[in-house]
Amino acid sequence: MRKTIDYIVIALKGAAMGAADxxxxxxxxxxxxxxxxxxELLNSIKSIDGQALRLLVTLKLRRFWQKINGNFLFSxxxxxxxxxFSLAKLMTWLLGNYPILTWAFFFGLIVASTVMIGRTIxxxxxxxxxxxxxxxxxxxxxxxxxxxxxPDTWWFIILCGAIAVCAMILPGISxxxxxxxxxxYQYMMEAVSNYRIGIILLFxxxxxxxxxxxxxxxxxxxxxxxxLTLAVLTGFLFGSLNKVWPWKISTSEYLDSHGVLQPxxxxxxxxxxxxxxxxxxxxxxxACLCAVAGFxxxxxxxxxxxxxxxxxxxxxx
Numbered sequence: 353m354r355k356t357i358d359y360i361v362i363a364l365k366g367a368a369m370g371a372a373d374x375x376x377x378x379x380x381x382x383x384x385x386x387x388x389x390x391x392e393l394l395n396s397i398k399s400i401d402g403q404a405l406r407l408l409v410t411l412k413l414r415r416f417w418q419k420i421n422g423n424f425l426f427s428x429x430x431x432x433x434x435x436x437f438s439l440a441k442l443m444t445w446l447l448g449n450y451p452i453l454t455w456a457f458f459f460g461l462i463v464a465s466t467v468m469i470g471r472t473i474x475x476x477x478x479x480x481x482x483x484x485x486x487x488x489x490x491x492x493x494x495x496x497x498x499x500x501x502x503p504d505t506w507w508f509i510i511l512c513g514a515i516a517v518c519a520m521i522l523p524g525i526s527x528x529x530x531x532x533x534x535x536x537y538q539y540m541m542e543a544v545s546n547y548r549i550g551i552i553l554l555f556x557x558x559x560x561x562x563x564x565x566x567x568x569x570x571x572x573x574x575x576x577x578x579x580l581t582l583a584v585l586t587g588f589l590f591g592s593l594n595k596v597w598p599w600k601i602s603t604s605e606y607l608d609s610h611g612v613l614q615p616x617x618x619x620x621x622x623x624x625x626x627x628x629x630x631x632x633x634x635x636x637x638x639a640c641l642c643a644v645a646g647f648x649x650x651x652x653x654x655x656x657x658x659x660x661x662x663x664x665x666x667x668x669x
Contacts, residue, residue: 366431456639460646487587513558599626
């Protein structure tokens, strides 16, 4: 049985996931993985099935709550929600005022995460290597793809919700960036800002469908092809480093929901080329220090999560 302090720790992990979700190019799934709750999260979401809905409809609320691992999900979601609402402005300010240092910190986070997940695979071979390469290529392609023009029909909004939420629980892939690729980021931001309830509900419906169905699929892969799946996820993280490289030059832009120009597609440059092209200080030393800080932070979190995991049950309330 978990104690109150255990749920506080879970809420803090949720807060870290929420912080990642408000950062373009970052994924809450990455934080869930490195903090040791990824599989429990998948299994808890997977438990929301027909039987759980029948328990809810027949008002057998206690059994429903136990079946879906409700205490865990509630603590995690509460942490995510608090973090998103409280940290969104901070992250926006940091990215607006200290973009190189902020992205360098995230770069260090993902490098450490890639090493950490890759280390969970006991023996690398050709098959594992090919799986990791496939994941890296897929992530790289996603992060360099050019957004396409897409319809505003009801079925496509549902599809966007399903795809975006799947990306959010995949380490290394940002759901917000997927919406940009699908040409629906600004559309959804405007829908939220203008309280267009119908569109929001369609998106949420898609998100629920995608989350429940994808959690089953991913959980099945982890159960039956664990090391191959971990290899793909490792590759995903490595491929996503392209997205968080600190020195970027915009090649195209878009107007966000507030009418402010934001970078849409960018190309990575070496620090010296970046500095010369924009006639600015590339902040190389500061960026290196921030990257090292990010790497050390994940190392400490992973170590703490591993120690806590020895005394924490994997499922149940």
